[in-house]
Amino acid sequence: MKRTAYCATFTENDIGRRVTVMGWVQKYRNLGGVLFVDLRDRSGILQLTFHSERNTELFEKASQIRNEYVIAATGVIAARGPKDINKNMVTGKIEVLCDELRILSKSETPPIYVDDRANTNEAARLKYRYLDLRRPEMQQALYMRHRIVQSAREFLNQNDFLEIETPILTKSTPEGARDYLVPSRVNPGTYYALPQSPQIYKQLLMVSGFDRYYQIARCFRDEDLRADRQPEFTQIDIEMSFVNTEDIMEVNERLIAKIFKDILNIEIPRPLPRMTYQEAMERFGSDKPNIGFGMELVNVSDIAAACDFKVFRSAVENGGSVRLINAKGCADKYSRKEIDALGEFVKTFNAKGLAWLAVGEDQHKSSFAKFLKPEETDAFIRKAQGEPGDLLFFIADSDNTVFDALGNLRLEVARKIGILEDIKDRFNLLWVTEFPLLEYDEEEKRYVAKHHPFTSPMDEDLHLLDTDPLKVRAKAYDLVLNGTELGGGSIRIHRTEMQNKMFELLGFSQEEAENRFGFLLEAFKYGTPPHGGIAFGLDRLVMLLTGRKSIRDVIAFPKVQNASCLMSGAPSKVDQKQLDELKIRNVE
């Protein structure tokens, strides 16, 4: 018995043909004298029929069939009667009149439904992931993932990029995320780290002269999980030599455009819009703004500075700002209780409070009206272009807090009033450029790299490196899709002196820099081309292109929030013998 073809590939053109199909029993319907089986494989579903009057013995055998049995059936493709056509099925006009049946393997009653309509709890789905993956929805997601990777590979291959693998067992570089460590048996007491990204290796490949590199690279970061963050994830990792920012953006716009064309048949307008980091923060309160809708931030610090409301005035006096967003027509959509809830919401972003003002025809309601002169209130409304029915939300704080809180509030309000749902099928791509090179880490009391320590500062800002490092902008860029960071990259430092300068700014002693990145600095001594690159989060890209809410839905075997795998039980304890070999002892 040899399979003729996948179930859902047969059509009316095959009527009369004798075929063999194999797959899983999606559903059986035994009507007494006639039995229908919906047979499923990765292509879809095909109906098989067995008649007791045609072949009693075969019918008896078919009656043994239960859901999720794996069977092989042979028969003749037949047209269904006019009344029996199922318009909801791709193969709804045909069926297989079976004359042979083999039960290849039985199935116990499945613990979860293999059905897209089931709405099963995710924990149960993950425990029985191999069953969950039988669902068409999941098959589709992984098929799309495959096609997206193929599309990217095709583009990169055609554009002279070489796919090169880099080590998984690498050297720990404590900057950045927490490393996953792997003990060395041969060198007791020492550890490999799993790569957070192939960053240093791809730069070394540029030193080696490969000029254009890519890799569908697995990356590992031991940090807490989110809906869009897994401890191991995949990047489309790219690096190029003898290029500037423009060159890299240009190639990658073409890459992304090809993927959108291939996968969704959508033409991406090129060149993609660009926005500086500064502008993104000022207008949207985010370095990954969702530009699909307005409700932009409005700076009202000038009015606030002159008013009698102390919360507003002192924020400006302390070097911060007062900004607002205008929730158009929301004055009657939010109850006091809901506004209070938004107040709690912004507190999670360290805002001290949320001031609000509901614009009326001639009388306004607000949380702070009594502190303001009417003309000051009017000035706020005018600057916010407020009209009766609008609801203004104010945050007064340091710029960073105001941006963070208002940027997130903007998204929260948009979610609540349905804007995000309305625009989810549109794809708004943009580049965010000119990121700050450094930020100040309050905990560590030192500067840390915003992107990574190999990012080149902008030439225009080099003079600020010693005087005002926080003002230095980097040759760094992120690609943002609908408010999600799809990828980011930079032009790298390719001169030893500049790299040393950078390490110095980050507070590394010569010795530390040598210890951590010495091999890179050494490599840079022997002729390094100017180079730069980018990495895209493949999981996020697939998630957005397939409209899923979590990257878990586009990863075959994902981990849950505590970084464990519900199916395999990893991580797990190991034999004492294994630990002994590694010279490792658990402590309480």
Next chain:
RNA sequence: GGCCCGGUAGUUCAGUCGGUUAGAAUGCUAGCCUGUCACGCUAGAGGUCGAGGGUUCGAGUCCCUUCCGGGUCGCCA
């Protein structure tokens, strides 16, 4: 590490003010049924109410602790 939501039959859920033997749908098992397509009809089996402790005459329900899952802040160069 903090905060929020959830955990009752294989699955999805209901369970009122703390009160009789914890229900429904679906799935499962059996019987009937010759054109169904989430077939239909009849009957049946199926429960550590996540776990432990407490309050009470009595706890799925109230309290405490804990485990598990999700979201989120911190974290994620």
